[in-house]
Amino acid sequence: MNAREMAGLLDLAAPPKWGTARVLAAARNVEDLRRAFLRRVPRAVADFVDGGAEDEVTLRRNREAFARVVLTPRQFQGVAATDLRTELFGCPSSLPVALAPCGAIRVVHAEGELAVARAAAAAGVIYTVPSMGSTTLEEIARAVPPGTPQWFQLYLWRDRGLTRDLVVRAREAGYRAMVVTLDTPVSGARERDIANGMNIPPKLTRAAALDAARHPGWWWRFIQSAPPSFANVTDRTPSAADTTTMQYVAEQFDPGITWDDLSTVLDAWDGPVIAKGVLCAADAVRAVDAGATGIIVSNHGGRQLDRAPATFDVLASVLEAVGDRAEVLLDSGVRRGGDVAAAVALGARGCLVGRPYLYGLGAGGEAGVARMLELLSGELARTLTLMGVATPGELDASFLGAVAEHQL
Numbered sequence: 001m002n003a004r005e006m007a008g009l010l011d012l013a014a015p016p017k018w019g020t021a022r023v024l025a026a027a028r029n030v031e032d033l034r035r036a037f038l039r040r041v042p043r044a045v046a047d048f049v050d051g052g053a054e055d056e057v058t059l060r061r062n063r064e065a066f067a068r069v070v071l072t073p074r075q076f077q078g079v080a081a082t083d084l085r086t087e088l089f090g091c092p093s094s095l096p097v098a099l100a101p102c103g104a105i106r107v108v109h110a111e112g113e114l115a116v117a118r119a120a121a122a123a124g125v126i127y128t129v130p131s132m133g134s135t136t137l138e139e140i141a142r143a144v145p146p147g148t149p150q151w152f153q154l155y156l157w158r159d160r161g162l163t164r165d166l167v168v169r170a171r172e173a174g175y176r177a178m179v180v181t182l183d184t185p186v187s188g189a190r191e192r193d194i195a196n197g198m199n200i201p202p203k204l205t206r207a208a209a210l211d212a213a214r215h216p217g218w219w220w221r222f223i224q225s226a227p228p229s230f231a232n233v234t235d236r237t238p239s240a241a242d243t244t245t246m247q248y249v250a251e252q253f254d255p256g257i258t259w260d261d262l263s264t265v266l267d268a269w270d271g272p273v274i275a276k277g278v279l280c281a282a283d284a285v286r287a288v289d290a291g292a293t294g295i296i297v298s299n300h301g302g303r304q305l306d307r308a309p310a311t312f313d314v315l316a317s318v319l320e321a322v323g324d325r326a327e328v329l330l331d332s333g334v335r336r337g338g339d340v341a342a343a344v345a346l347g348a349r350g351c352l353v354g355r356p357y358l359y360g361l362g363a364g365g366e367a368g369v370a371r372m373l374e375l376l377s378g379e380l381a382r383t384l385t386l387m388g389v390a391t392p393g394e395l396d397a398s399f400l401g402a403v404a405e406h407q408l
């Protein structure tokens with residue numbers, strides 16, 4: 001190579017971008033955002049997000065199920081452009097992906113739920129606002145342009161009056177669908193959190209404070225804002241400051257809950273009801289019989305019952321049982337556009353993601369959540385083009401190949 005040829009290869013014009021913008025721009029996928037997140041938050045926060053229940057069998061199983069998926073492309077289909085837009089429970093969405101409810105996320109980044117709500121609204125994606133959020137449901141509704149569709153996630157407190165009031169508040173604040181989480185009669189044992197003493201609000205033991213000091217950006221934002229709490233219910237339940245989150249859930253949630261209680265609580269709601277945490281056909285049928293118009297096949301991202309099945313593995317049976325009576329979504333382990341394509345090909349209306357947006361949030365606040373959505377939608381568009389379809393609606397089970405026994 002002569003000097004001229006070498007000069008032709010040099011690219012010194014673009015000034016390097018430092019800090020968060022550079023990290024986000026350099027992320028090629030959700031896993032890159034995860035690595036950036038792990039570097040930027042204290043260990044207890046990283047484990048709070050990344051961890052699962054007990055031996056984390058289900059946590060791993062979720063990814064293994066997607067890794068076994070075979071996508072069979074059709075070539076030369078003339079796909080000049082893709083269109084990822086869809087509708088989820090009557091709400092327009094720029095892609096078949098919504099953001100799952102994740103509680104108390106001001107520990108991940110001080111802007112927490114507000115940053116997520118703004119990024120989702122800007123991307124035209126629906127955010128499911130958690131009842132255990134660290135920002136009130138009213139503040140989150142006000143943070144987005146009027147008319148932006150948002151869903152509300154409901155846990156069922158022992159105090160039925162409190163639970164009903166949340167339903168009424170969500171209705172008055174304009175939420176468009178009620179996502180009722182079924183899989184949390186008690187909290188799963190997230191043993192990483194137990195080891196770290198992770199709590200809401202977090203306890204600053206000497207070790208935690210030292211670790212936090214090694215993450216100055218996180219630390220600075222944290223000490224500038226009020227301690228994270230379960231903002232929707234702080235005036236109605238004892239502070240979780242003196243217990244663990246596991247104890248709080250054990251005291252406040254009702255493990256004696258039945259399907260009948262669900263209909264009573266939802267008397268005050270007249271919009272779509274989406275049952276989250278269904279893992280078998282029988283429960284899908286029960287949920288629809290109890291009034292649900294939608295199902296989220298979910299194992300809570302492997303955070304509740306360890307050894308529960310991977311969601312992708314039970315999706316077909318749920319669809320067969322209620323696919324003609326309810327819209328079916330899936331979450332737990334979705335990290336790639338190809339995962340979304342696989343779930344949609346099997347018959348899901350779309351997917352939700354939880355940790356992926358928390359990785360973005362921890363890595364770069366609102367811009368990090370926006371980057372995650374950009375990466376996922378870019379991957380989905382590319383996957384569809386490679387599969388030979390222009391829209392997710394054209395996918396069906398014929399695009400899913402079988403995995404040979406010897407490969408399992």
Ligand SMILES: Cc1cc2nc3c(=O)[nH]c(=O)nc-3n(C[C@H](O)[C@H](O)[C@H](O)COP(=O)(O)O)c2cc1C
Nearest residue numbers: 100101102103130181300301331332333353354355
């Ligand atoms: C930090 C964290 C907090 C969560 N909090 C809630 C919650 O308050 N309510 C709920 O229904 N699900 C909660 N989930 C579960 C998510 O809604 C979703 O089911 C799960 O994250 C999907 O798996 P994924 O993280 O692999 O995408 C939480 C998940 C995480 C990671």
